[in-house]
Amino acid sequence: MSLLVLANIEVRYGRLTAVRGVSLSIKDGDTVFITGPNGAGKSSLLRAIAGVTPASCGTIDFDGYNITGKAPEDIARLGFSMVPEGRDVFGSLTVEENLMVGTGMKARDRGWKAKTAEDLEAVYQTFPILKERRHGQAGLLSGGQQQMLVIGRALMTNPRLIAIDEPSLGLAPNITDQVYERLIALQSLKALTLLIVEQSSTRATLVGGRMLLMRGGQIVLDGNAREVGNSAAVQAAYFGYEDH
Amino acid sequence: MLQIVFDSLSLGSLYALGALGIALIFGVMRLVNFAHGDVIAFSIFALLWPSTDALAIVFAGQLPWYLLIPFVLLIGAGLSVLCEIVVFRRFRRASPATMMIASFALGFVIRYFLLMLFTSRPKSISLLPMLSQPVEIFGARLPLLQLITIIATVIILVGLTLFLRRTRFGLEMRAAAENFSMARMLGVRANRVIMGAFALSGALAGAIAMIFGSQTGTVDIQMGASIMLMAFIATVIGGLGSLAGAVLAGFLLGAASVIMQVVLPVDARPFRDAFVYGAVILVLLFRPQGLIAARGTKERV
Numbered sequence: 001m002s003l004l005v006l007a008n009i010e011v012r013y014g015r016l017t018a019v020r021g022v023s024l025s026i027k028d029g030d031t032v033f034i035t036g037p038n039g040a041g042k043s044s045l046l047r048a049i050a051g052v053t054p055a056s057c058g059t060i061d062f063d064g065y066n067i068t069g070k071a072p073e074d075i076a077r078l079g080f081s082m083v084p085e086g087r088d089v090f091g092s093l094t095v096e097e098n099l100m101v102g103t104g105m106k107a108r109d110r111g112w113k114a115k116t117a118e119d120l121e122a123v124y125q126t127f128p129i130l131k132e133r134r135h136g137q138a139g140l141l142s143g144g145q146q147q148m149l150v151i152g153r154a155l156m157t158n159p160r161l162i163a164i165d166e167p168s169l170g171l172a173p174n175i176t177d178q179v180y181e182r183l184i185a186l187q188s189l190k191a192l193t194l195l196i197v198e199q200s201s202t203r204a205t206l207v208g209g210r211m212l213l214m215r216g217g218q219i220v221l222d223g224n225a226r227e228v229g230n231s232a233a234v235q236a237a238y239f240g241y242e243d244h
Numbered sequence: 245m246l247q248i249v250f251d252s253l254s255l256g257s258l259y260a261l262g263a264l265g266i267a268l269i270f271g272v273m274r275l276v277n278f279a280h281g282d283v284i285a286f287s288i289f290a291l292l293w294p295s296t297d298a299l300a301i302v303f304a305g306q307l308p309w310y311l312l313i314p315f316v317l318l319i320g321a322g323l324s325v326l327c328e329i330v331v332f333r334r335f336r337r338a339s340p341a342t343m344m345i346a347s348f349a350l351g352f353v354i355r356y357f358l359l360m361l362f363t364s365r366p367k368s369i370s371l372l373p374m375l376s377q378p379v380e381i382f383g384a385r386l387p388l389l390q391l392i393t394i395i396a397t398v399i400i401l402v403g404l405t406l407f408l409r410r411t412r413f414g415l416e417m418r419a420a421a422e423n424f425s426m427a428r429m430l431g432v433r434a435n436r437v438i439m440g441a442f443a444l445s446g447a448l449a450g451a452i453a454m455i456f457g458s459q460t461g462t463v464d465i466q467m468g469a470s471i472m473l474m475a476f477i478a479t480v481i482g483g484l485g486s487l488a489g490a491v492l493a494g495f496l497l498g499a500a501s502v503i504m505q506v507v508l509p510v511d512a513r514p515f516r517d518a519f520v521y522g523a524v525i526l527v528l529l530f531r532p533q534g535l536i537a538a539r540g541t542k543e544r545v
Contacts, residue, residue, distance in 0.1 A: 050429055076431040088426040090419050101419045102430030104412050
């Protein structure tokens with residue numbers, strides 16, 4: 001079943017069109033990479049789905065609900081968890097406070113406290129370093145630790161889908177490996193759907209899954225990451241060798 | 245000497261509470277709320293019957309203190325939330341400059357509403373008269389009111405800190421103040437947080453109104469504006485958006501005013517404010533980001 005369906009999405013900033021008519025359907029439990037060169041519209045597309053910069057045109061359905069034009073908090077409450085580019089940790093809050101920010105949306109449910117404590121323990125098990133630093137200021141964590149924190153923070157909301165914008169940005173390759181290792185482990189454990197934006201397609205070919213290639217605000221390639229991999233079409237998309 | 249300390253603290257309390265009210269709202273929506281001063285004035289005038297007499301006809305003022313205080317706080321919070329719902333909500337996506345002008349205009353609307361009902365004449369009022377008796381501490385004779393002002397401010401500050409640190413709503417407010425957009429992506433409801441900030445800020449305005457009204461014994465429709473100016477300066481010196489900075493700078497400004505009143509030569513005293521503002525310029529030259537720079541001055545969408 002399709003968890004996320006985009007139809008003819010367009011995103012504009014003033015006179016600039018960042019995303020032009022993207023249609024896309026993502027199945028429940030899939031891992032989907034959106035790759036493409038700088039300025040291809042990847043982040044804009046994610047932000048439009050999350051409701052941060054609303055799409056100027058088109059419709060978005062998530063889990064059977066039409067979320068077009070909905071507020072970010074309402075979209076988050078349906079189980080769409082967005083991890084934006086640049087790891088927006090709340091630097092002045094402690095690590096544990098960061099993890100707790102997103103748990104309020106279910107505060108009215110019965111057994112919420114016990115469930116939250118359980119979730120917290122699970123996140124700490126996945127990322128032991130966070131437990132170690134739980135009372136420290138989040139702004140003082142290293143880049144890799146911050147990336148783990150924002151993933152943990154997203155997990156605490158019990159999402160259906162996590163959308164991550166450039167998780168490898170500014171991280172050393174071995175740290176990126178660690179981050180991905182845990183992401184993939186979490187995904188199979190929790191039946192999560194992952195939507196990952198990365199500039200390079202290398203990571204996608206390593207991890208596998210579906211890969212979409214964007215360029216000029218459009219999806220130019222869609223296929224299995226391992227097959228599409230480093231084909232001539234990918235090269236062309238990045239370097240623009242194809243004939244117009 | 246002790247007299248100076250207490251004078252500084254009680255004047256600083258007013259500025260600190262005022263600055264806090266501005267910083268709270270600035271934190272969550274990058275709005276410098278110039279209407280805050282008029283919310284202060286309104287909260288106190290809500291105790292009076294509309295009249296043009298110099299002597300205020302107090303109606304709610306006859307209430308015992310344990311009803312009077314919540315009443316004024318609620319009036320402040322209520323008006324502040326109303327401002328948000330009726331006016332500021334429509335400017336959510338506007339630029340900070342636009343919002344600031346809107347708040348200016350709104351302040352004047354409130355002030356002229358009061359003018360219509362009460363005229364611009366200052367009115368004498370005696371709130372909680374038992375507080376004007378002097379008390380003796382360490383050999384200094386202080387008005388009981390001054391002591392109560394300081395104690396009340398400390399209670400408010402401690403209460404607010406606990407609220408922000410220990411409650412879920414406080415957590416959401418701190419998160420939203422640092423990165424509003426991210427907080428929303430984690431399901432934090434924007435309207436709720438902003439309304440909460442306005443309610444808190446309005447209640448603070450009510451507290452200031454009560455303290456100021458009982459200290460001076462008169463109320464006039466301009467009273468909020470004068471505190472507002474100092475409070476606004478305190479928020480800037482403290483580091484816009486930083487609550488701790490706002491409080492610290494509020495107390496510093498209070499101390500600066502009182503100390504200059506004492507140490508300046510008699511001839512220069514009428515120009516005290518010029519000296520205080522001069523000091524403000526110096527502070528800003530050396531620390532343009534404020535005494536305690538706020539985190540998360542990141543652009544919001």
